[in-house]
Amino acid sequence: MQFLQTLVNAATPANGWAATAGAIVSPVFHYLYGSGRMDILVVLLFCISLDWVTGIQAAKKEDKTCSSEYGLSRIPRTFFFLALPALANLLDRVMATPGFLFYGVTFGLIYHTWNSLTANAHRAGWPVPKAIANLVESEIKAKTERAMKQKEGK
Template identity: 35%
Template sequence: MGITPEIYDLKNLVNPALGVAGVIGGVISGAISAFYGENINMYVALLLIAVVALDWLGAIGAALKDGSYSSDYGIRGVFRTTIIFLLPLIGRLIDVISGIPIIVAGVEISGFYLFISAGLIYHSWMSMTANFARAGYEKWIPNKMLKQVGSEINAKITRSECRREKINGKEIELSSLKPTPTVESLNELVIPSQNNTKIEEKETD
């Protein structure tokens, strides 16, 4: 394979797309470092972001598959994701205010931040697994893990059915529904009324 002069052309290395991507990456990494801290805290934050992003992809795929996706569902997802990212920040602030860090192998770790983030990562991981199973990727998930998230899958299926019925304009009634009258019963109701009118005509005559 020969080396062409185009490889050394700065136009292929410097372009607006790469510049925008670099700026966005720098802003995101700086924000994560400022909000959640550096060292291991940053890696924990990146893991949480990755799991939540995969949970979003699985949820959208499952909702599109069963026909339960709606704008209201997306708005609730954004609200839920915002809370997930704010809770570790609150834990980080508690650690900073209290000034009681945990030292593990010579590395300073925020106690409340790590505790809250670990719980959110576990919950998001379970939700992600259930969503991908509903989206049709259950054959790629170990059976042991599917058993662990069985209750989560059933709960998500129940919620998706409720959303789909709302989308279709149907409502679930807990009370027993009255049977609709058949054609024969309607005819029976019409015939007496016709006989009564004939009797009244004879009486008037």
Template identity: 40%
Template sequence: MRNNSIAFPLFGMGGGAFIPVFHFLYGEGPIRLVIMVFYLGLIGMDWIAGYRAAKIDGSYASEYGINGAFRTAFLLLMPAIGHLVDVILSMPDIAFGFLTIAFASHIWKSMTANVIRAGWGKWVPEWAMVRVSDELDHKVARARERIKRKTDMLNDEDKGA
């Protein structure tokens, strides 16, 4: 039988550090936790679908992934900024709610476009495809641009060798 006596205190210390930070950034209460888990889930699904789409169309580049990490940090900080504005102005979750809904809507649109690019469009309703068509067009154009840059770099390397 394994001795987990060290692992459990470490989990407790991690939770003990995380919870106050979470409460400071996003506020307290079970509703806040549910909202932020949903928000983080959207971001995670967008990453999964975007990664798969980029692998399929050959546009994956680590540079783009690094930029995505910064984008994710920004997306996670926006609801926190909203909460802090609410605290400073003594408002009842107005800025938090507005920023969270606005960015969640954008993430949902990005995720849906990535799902379509990944070839999983049969699970996306027609009305949703219409609503994300402009986002899909932009994503495809950016993917083509990344593919062109990768091809140009490979051609330049071949010429130099």
């Protein structure tokens, strides 16, 4: 009887919608990104998330505000960063190069995003080892200059 009660509690409209969404999204995700690639995509998403967090903190520290206009302009950029690996995967399939473009593009995006989030963390005053900060020195300089121009424009 308790088993049937558990089934009744599990069969809710919300669970039905979630199962339907999963049944639709999962094959689309597999088609766009390929199989066995979840880990690398999680790394990319994690880097993008950290870039957002560190970028917000750096903006608050440097110009004492968090420009929502600048932040909102990052949304299409994020979607673009998530679409590029899918495009690379589809091109890999068309050209029969199993993963060459996908992994090249995805690792390139991770590297780019790592540079950005590390520079943002440094600008926010978070403890970034000197050796790491030196690796992204040009990114720190570019971000600082852009922040100054944005601050002067207000």
